[in-house]
Amino acid sequence: PAQSMEELVSLCKRRGFIFQGSEIYGGLQGFWDYGPLGVELKNNIKASWWRTNIYERDDMEGLDASIIMHRLVLRHSGHEATFSDPMVDNRKTKKRYRLDHLVKDQKADVVAQVAEGIGESVENFPAVVAALVAKPARASEVLVAAGVRDPFSGEVGDWTEPRPFNMMFKTSIGPVADEDSFGYLRPETAQGIFTNFKNVVDSTNRRLPFGIAQIGKAFRNEITPRNFIFRVRELEQMEIEFFCAPGTDEDWHEKWLRARLAWWEAQGVPREKIQILDVPKEDLAHYSKRTYDLMYDYPTLGYEEIEGIANRTDFDLGSHTKAQAELGIQARVDENLDSVAKLTIPHPETNKPVVPFVIEPSAGVDRAMLAVLSEAFTKETLENGSERIVLKLKPHLAPIKVAVIPLARNREEITNVAKAIKADLQSLGLGRVLYEDSGNIGKSYRRHDEVGTPYCVTVDFDTVGKGEDPNLTDTVTVRDRDTLQQERVKISELAGWIQARLR
Ligand code: ATP
Incomplete structure (x- = not known):
C-alpha cells in the first residue's frame, strides 16, 4: 500500500488519473478532474458497486434522479436548517x-x-x-x-x-433571478430516492423489503476542502436506501454491514484496513437510531470515514409524506403541508399502509478511489536491484485490461497482427484494450505497471514467422503485471486465456 498521500498524488498526476480542476487558470479548490485513466477506474468502481448491489440481488432497483432539486425537498429533508x-x-x-x-x-x-x-x-x-x-x-x-x-x-x-x-450550493433557475427562483444542488443523492419512493413502488410493484440504489454527483460547499480527493466540494456518491418493515430494521442493518464489508474486500480494500465505528449515541444525527461508520486507514490521514451505514428509521419518508398525523410515524418529524404524496407501502404482515424504516449504506466514489489506489500502490525492488512502482489493482478495476504492443512499429506484418489482436480482445467486452506502438517496450511495461494493466501482449518477429524459432509462429508473449512471468500463448488461444484470467 501507499506510504503517503504525496506518492499517490504524484502518480495520479503523472499517469493521468486525477488533475486539479480549472488548473490552467490557477485551479479551483475542492474540485478535481478525472483524467484518461481516472475515468476508467472510477467507472469500473461504480460498475462493480452497481453489479453487486442491483444485478446480483433481486430486491433492489436503480435510479438516476436530477441534481438540482426543489428547495422544498431540502427544506423538508432538514438540510436547510441543519446541513x-x-x-x-x-x-x-x-x-x-x-x-x-x-x-x-x-x-x-x-x-x-x-x-x-x-x-x-x-x-x-x-x-x-x-x-x-x-x-x-x-x-x-x-x-x-x-x-x-x-x-x-x-x-x-x-x-x-x-x-x-x-454547505448547500444554490443556483438560480430560469431567466428571472429573483429571491424565490432558486434550487439547490443536492448535497447527497439520497433525497432523490425518497422523493421517488412512490414512483418506484407504483411502477415496479415492489413490496417490503426492497431497496433503491443510486450513483451520482453531490455538492457540498465545504469550508476547507483538503487532502486531495478525500474532501471535495463536488463529489460522487453511491447510495442505497433499503426499505423494510419497522422491527426488521436492526437485522437488515447488520446484513448490510456484512454485505458492504464483503464488497470492499472484493475491491482490494481488506477487512483489516477498515475499522467499524459504532457511532456513540450522543454523536448520532437526530434521525439516526444507529450508525456504523466504516473507517479506512488512509495514507497520511489515518482512519477516516469511507462509508456510513445508518439506520434512519422512518424519518425521511415520514418527513416527506403528506397526512403525517394519520400514519403512526415513529421519528420526530416537522410538519409537512407541502407534499402531495402519501409515502406508505403495505406492511408485509398486516397489509396496512406503513411508512417503512430505511437502512442507508452511503459510500463516496472519490474516497473509494483513493482507498483502492492506496491499497494497490506497491513499490518493489526487483532481482536486478531496480525499483518499480506497480498498481496491483483487481483486474475488474484496472483502467486498461490488456495492452497489445508490436515490437516494431514500422513493420506492417507485425503491426497488422497486433491491431487484429487488439480488435479481437476488445470485442470480448472486458473493458479497455489498448494498442500501443510507443516503440520502446521497456517504457511501455513500466507505464503499464504503474497504471495497473494486468497483461501486456507483445507481437514480435517470431509471431509472424520471421524470428529465429519457427515453433513460435502465431504465438505472442503475455507478460503478467504482478509476477512478471512471460508466457508464450497461441494467438488462437489468446482470447480464452485472457478471459479466463480477467473474469
Ligand atoms: P465527513 O464527516 O467526513 O464530512 P459525512 O459524515 O458528512 O463525512 P456523509 O454525509 O455520511 O459524510 O456522506 C456519505 C459519504 O459520502 C461519506 O462516507 C464519504 O464517503 C462521502 N463524502 C461526504 N462528504 C464528502 C466530501 N466532501 N468529499 C468526498 N467525499 C465525501
Whole structure:
C-alpha cells in the first residue's frame, strides 16, 4: 500500500488519473478532474458497486434522479436548517476555518487546553466540538486563550464566535433571478430516492423489503476542502436506501454491514484496513437510531470515514409524506403541508399502509478511489536491484485490461497482427484494450505497471514467422503485471486465456 498521500498524488498526476480542476487558470479548490485513466477506474468502481448491489440481488432497483432539486425537498429533508458545519473566522487574516478541523490540527497541548477551557475531556473530541458550538462566546475566548494558531499564517489567531455555515450550493433557475427562483444542488443523492419512493413502488410493484440504489454527483460547499480527493466540494456518491418493515430494521442493518464489508474486500480494500465505528449515541444525527461508520486507514490521514451505514428509521419518508398525523410515524418529524404524496407501502404482515424504516449504506466514489489506489500502490525492488512502482489493482478495476504492443512499429506484418489482436480482445467486452506502438517496450511495461494493466501482449518477429524459432509462429508473449512471468500463448488461444484470467 501507499506510504503517503504525496506518492499517490504524484502518480495520479503523472499517469493521468486525477488533475486539479480549472488548473490552467490557477485551479479551483475542492474540485478535481478525472483524467484518461481516472475515468476508467472510477467507472469500473461504480460498475462493480452497481453489479453487486442491483444485478446480483433481486430486491433492489436503480435510479438516476436530477441534481438540482426543489428547495422544498431540502427544506423538508432538514438540510436547510441543519446541513451546516461550525465555522470560525480569524479577524487578523480574514481566513475562515471549519471549527473541528482547526482545533484537531493544533499541537496536542493546545487541543488539551481548548478541551479544558470549554470543560470537556480531550479524549472525547466530538464532545469538545459540541461544547464549543453550544457556547459560542466562551468558545471564542477559549480559542484565543489556548493560543490556537491560524494554519495559513502560523500565528495565534483572533477568533470570532463559531457559527453554522450551511454547505448547500444554490443556483438560480430560469431567466428571472429573483429571491424565490432558486434550487439547490443536492448535497447527497439520497433525497432523490425518497422523493421517488412512490414512483418506484407504483411502477415496479415492489413490496417490503426492497431497496433503491443510486450513483451520482453531490455538492457540498465545504469550508476547507483538503487532502486531495478525500474532501471535495463536488463529489460522487453511491447510495442505497433499503426499505423494510419497522422491527426488521436492526437485522437488515447488520446484513448490510456484512454485505458492504464483503464488497470492499472484493475491491482490494481488506477487512483489516477498515475499522467499524459504532457511532456513540450522543454523536448520532437526530434521525439516526444507529450508525456504523466504516473507517479506512488512509495514507497520511489515518482512519477516516469511507462509508456510513445508518439506520434512519422512518424519518425521511415520514418527513416527506403528506397526512403525517394519520400514519403512526415513529421519528420526530416537522410538519409537512407541502407534499402531495402519501409515502406508505403495505406492511408485509398486516397489509396496512406503513411508512417503512430505511437502512442507508452511503459510500463516496472519490474516497473509494483513493482507498483502492492506496491499497494497490506497491513499490518493489526487483532481482536486478531496480525499483518499480506497480498498481496491483483487481483486474475488474484496472483502467486498461490488456495492452497489445508490436515490437516494431514500422513493420506492417507485425503491426497488422497486433491491431487484429487488439480488435479481437476488445470485442470480448472486458473493458479497455489498448494498442500501443510507443516503440520502446521497456517504457511501455513500466507505464503499464504503474497504471495497473494486468497483461501486456507483445507481437514480435517470431509471431509472424520471421524470428529465429519457427515453433513460435502465431504465438505472442503475455507478460503478467504482478509476477512478471512471460508466457508464450497461441494467438488462437489468446482470447480464452485472457478471459479466463480477467473474469
Ligand atoms: P465527513 O464527516 O467526513 O464530512 P459525512 O459524515 O458528512 O463525512 P456523509 O454525509 O455520511 O459524510 O456522506 C456519505 C459519504 O459520502 C461519506 O462516507 C464519504 O464517503 C462521502 N463524502 C461526504 N462528504 C464528502 C466530501 N466532501 N468529499 C468526498 N467525499 C465525501
